[in-house]
Amino acid sequence: MFEEESAGVDEKVDFAAALSTAILARGVTLAWLRERLAESGNRVSAATLSYWRSGARRPEGPQSMGAIEQIESLLDLDARALLSLIGPTQRVGPIGPPQYPMEEGRLEQAVAETFIALDAPVIDPARDVATTAVTEVGSDGFVISRTTRTLLQSTSGTITNVPYLDLTPGVRTPAPTFSFVSGGHISRRHSHPSGEVHGAMFELERPLGPAQTTMIEWKLEYPPGYPSTSETGHGVARRCRHIVLWTRFHPDALPDWIEEVEETPTDTRVTPLLLDGATTIHQVRHGWGPGMLVLRWGFGERA
Structure with a gap:
């Protein structure tokens, strides 16, 4: 059958x-x-x-x-x-209910308020099918920028825009610089009063119908005065077919320790990783989510 x-x-x-x-x-x-x-x-x-x-x-x-x-x-x-x-398939595949893997009710509320300020549904009808995020780390050991390419799919109805957020739980920051590289443009930006959630609304080049896909690419850069950041990651509210995080360190500032943090709505796992003489490290997940996949690093003894 x-x-x-x-x-x-x-x-x-x-x-x-x-x-x-x-x-x-x-x-x-x-x-x-x-x-x-x-x-x-x-x-x-x-x-x-x-x-x-x-x-x-x-x-x-x-x-x-x-x-x-x-x-x-x-x-x-x-x-x-x-x-x-x-014609093209109308299936979106198994996506599961959208969830946000945040234990703190306060931060979850800030995320919801940011979505509302961006004029977006708290749970948007789009999902990341496949994402590759490349993080550049400078000679001081801190993040310079993160460029993300996503194969985006509509899970229901027709969508014309999609919101993306940058979260810094427990740390108040100025807004990072969101820029759209390809696939559309930014129509709105919003920073939550807490300083822990910053977002942008991405307008797509063309409407995306049910089960249709499109590619988008955007970049995050951190302005002067932004707190030094020694972690990077990507989160999805629904199951994602493929996630690849590629972190590239400056050869003059290779970290002494690295750890991967995988946070889901039900569990958090921390796994030590090694560069093994390389200057880059990547993380891969297939059929994964919802959750946050994070990479942290530092110098000297791990606190």
Whole structure:
């Protein structure tokens, strides 16, 4: 059996009409198609074939696509005659409920108030599918900048903007400099009165429909007077398929100790890491979140 999703009107009419026409032209039945598919190991129910022909549903996933490829052969169609009409997937995959892994109610409230000030829903309808964040560390051992590239997906409805926050729990800071490198522009900025939460609203280049994706890239830089920062990280409110954090140290200021902090809504884990003669270190997670993935470092004995 195969799992299907409802299709958009144009896509399902085109695909369904082509499939129905081809079945009539070949003079076969759905039962005949089902039997031929089963003989080669493609088990597709008669109900699913009927849904595909009527346009009530459309094929999704590699197994269904394999079945359609075989149907093209069984109906004497050119290769991809049907596959090319299916269109992009409407699935968003398993995302789970959004959560923020913050134990302090005060900080959680500051985050909610910052979202409201940015005119954004507290839980936005977007998720990071894959993120790569590169942090540059200067010769003084402190963060200079962090550049983040994200494959963003709409989980429901159509979105035109997405908020991002920079958190410094327990430390009051001036606002860092948010800049959009590619994929849109910044329309609003807000710093919470606590000085622990700073945010920016990113306007996308084009509206993002359900399950559609886009790439965005932005950068955080820290102005004069900003407290010296010897940690970096990235947080997600929903499950993310891939996260890569790459921290690059100045060769004249390699830290004496490094630790990874993985914080989720239910647990916090601290793991010592080593450079092993390198000047960079990376962290990787697959199918991970919600949570915060952080890297901390220092000089001298670990306090």
